[in-house]
Amino acid sequence: xxxxxxxxxxxxxxxxxxxxxxxxxxxxxxxxxxxxxxxxxxxxxxxxxxxxxxxxxxxxxxxxxxxxxxxxxxxxxxxxxxxxxxxxxxxxxxxxxxxxxxxxxxxxxxxxxxxxxxxxxxxxxxxxxxxxxxxxxxxxxxxxxxxxxxxxxxxxxxxxxxxxxxxxxxxxxxxxxxxxxxxxxxxxxxxxxxxxxxxx
Numbered sequence: 001x002x003x004x005x006x007x008x009x010x011x012x013x014x015x016x017x018x019x020x021x022x023x024x025x026x027x028x029x030x031x032x033x034x035x036x037x038x039x040x041x042x043x044x045x046x047x048x049x050x051x052x053x054x055x056x057x058x059x060x061x062x063x064x065x066x067x068x069x070x071x072x073x074x075x076x077x078x079x080x081x082x083x084x085x086x087x088x089x090x091x092x093x094x095x096x097x098x099x100x101x102x103x104x105x106x107x108x109x110x111x112x113x114x115x116x117x118x119x120x121x122x123x124x125x126x127x128x129x130x131x132x133x134x135x136x137x138x139x140x141x142x143x144x145x146x147x148x149x150x151x152x153x154x155x156x157x158x159x160x161x162x163x164x165x166x167x168x169x170x171x172x173x174x175x176x177x178x179x180x181x182x183x184x185x186x187x188x189x190x191x192x193x194x195x196x197x198x199x200x
């Protein structure tokens with residue numbers, strides 16, 4: 001559907017002046033399922049209103065309908081990563097507002113029931129993005145956010161580190177080169193004390 005939709009589009013000066021709106025509607029319905037799954041699986045609804053999250057995630061995905069390339073991976077993976085990165089950035093920007101709320105308005109996140117892996121990866125995600133927010137800006141931060149998101153997705157799926165080659169292959173499927181992953185790992189290793197304190 002995406003390829004047929006792309007073929008139907010007429011673009012002039014970077015502006016789409018004609019497209020298959022019927023196909024667009026069908027694609028939107030399918031992508032909404034992906035965005036909703038990302039919101040639920042990664043519990044973004046804890047931090048922000050679900051409708052706002054859906055609107056923000058869908059906007060990011062919609063803006064990339066014309067950029068999908070089947071040679072770089074499946075549509076599911078393509079939109080999953082776009083949705084997750086956009087929602088990470090959105091909730092991160094909104095964090096400043098949440099931190100200024102009265103204590104009574106804060107949601108209690110503690111729960112006696114949790115999966116150890118889930119808790120570890122959630123804490124690792126918070127730590128990694130905290131490090132990136134504090135120490136990197138501009139294009140480098142944007143690139144590192146994407147790499148961190150891919151590595152966290154990989155760990156959540158495998159529940160363990162399988163191999164470097166497997167991880168590199170995973171990242172390459174999203175357009176990230178091996179050298180970029182190595183650059184990220186080298187840069188982030190400066191903060192090993194903070195990261196490994198999670199498993200003390």
